[in-house]
Amino acid sequence: MGQTIAEKIFARHFRDEPFPGVNILNIDRVFCHEILTPIAINDLIQRGRDGVFDREKVKAIIDHVTPSKDSKTATQAKTMRDWARRVGLKDFFDVGQNGVCHALFPEKGFIRPGQTVIMGDSHTCTYGAFGSFAAGVGTTDLEVGIMKGICSFRPPVTIRINLTGELRAGVYAKDVILYIIGAIGVNGATDRIIEFHGPVVNKMSMEARMTLCNMAVEAGATTGICEPDATTVDYLWPFIQAEYRDRNSALDDFSQWRADIDADYSETLNFDLSSLEPQVTYNYKPDCVKTVGEMAGTPIDQVYIGSCTNGRLEDLRIAAEVLKGHKIADTIRAILSPATPATFQAAIKDGLIDIFMEAGFCVTNPTCGACLGLSNGVLAEGEVCASTTNRNFNGRMGKGGMVHLMSPATAAATALQGSIADARTISAQP
Amino acid sequence: MSDHFGGPALFLDRSDINTDEIIPAKYLTEISKEALKPYCLEDLSLEGFDHQSEAMAQARVIVTRKNFGCGSSREHAPWVFEVNDIKVVIAESFARIFRQNMYNCGMMAIELAAPELDRLFELAEYGQVHIHIDVNRRQINAETHTKRLTFNFDITPFDMALVNAGGWINFVDTRY
């Protein structure tokens, strides 16, 4: 019997099975941010165990609220900063170098096919786009990861999702994943790993695959995984060129992390996406999804483009294409937070930031901020936000606020119209 | 470890209660568990629920439906229960990270099949339900003034070991 991607990664990283059904894995990457790590750091200090298992494998960032907005967030940031210096972390990202973790770490080339990655953050599943096993964990798992480089998981059970057909113009990875979550539900993949296959994924850029995997957890999945291929090699090439003779030999090596054809899946789901329409959420669960047509005209107060789901350069390009030469509606306030400094800088060079600002967007520094209702665009009671983020939970972007999730294109069109709108109806300006 | 988990039960008759509802993100800037105490379930959207009620203050066990604790990986969700002396959640199913966080803290996330859970919810119609978890016998004893029900539950040897050790860190220390 062949193996799934996760089964291959588990086998290679296996450390122990203390009880049947429990796998202790060696972890290649332990990522830390300032929201879930300080309590672990303080606990380690209290236990007299202030250190890390490997100063290169443990990496840290301040990203959720940055620069700090008040004394409490400043204390969290300081706890991270002091710790990173004290334990001698090789990679630590502070104000000026920081951005949203799941956008920044891939950009730095930190994630490779076949790796195990944990982070105290549920959207760690984003890194599955590289063919790694990457899962969000809580603070205690993180603390043990920092201390010992291990984590416990149940043996992997994988759902295979085949995405076939051809996406229409104006339909993106975000629409695909919203549609899948709508189809299988917020509980549809709990304790399962989703492997994404098929021509639609094969054609996707790494950015788009990250968007896809990012929201696997919204269907309850432990993680989402894409098979590494030539696109993966191209993306990582600047970081791996010293390790391989040429791209083909890298591809050969990465191919060991592809699923076997006779691998065993708990379920196989096929989605033909040829007639997929842009998707938008309603209500307070990410599986409450409708087509943009059904949601069109819903009044909006704020548009937010950013986050680990859709704050990358490709997302900014897509939104800017819709916005170019237009102005946002009078009733709208629109916010762009490029997810990383490199994205921000490239967007300036490419003239994208000009397009956003001329349209009337406020451009903020890279940070999570508004996505979890902490800074840079928190909603007031009763306000409605059209957002490229990944969660529409009650109160997520501010107490009493409503969030509609959508692609950057739909968010841009919505900013122009002042209510939810289909980007394909906006006329392109030269 | 105490083998006497239990006390007055709080019934939350809804599925998919997420971690933002259990402890809103704006409180994640606290760096002590105790500071979370007043905000338990502050953003829960459930008809008739008041997070500042007497029932909430007295609760030691939560009984709820499917996919409890979905959403973020914040361990603040189990912690806000812990500092409110709620060490057991009984549900039809849990989100992976929440469930793991509970046992990692030495607390219990107990799964009960839907029909049994229905009977437990029905019991609540007879008045305040007290629940006592007999960890060694794997039994949930639920009673009101007039009625008493007993349910058996399963717990994996690993989860049991975590409860006995008082959490994952202690377990790890004895083994790795």
Ligand code: SF4
């Ligand atoms: S952008 Fe939002 S979802 Fe992504 S890591 Fe930050 S807070 Fe979490």
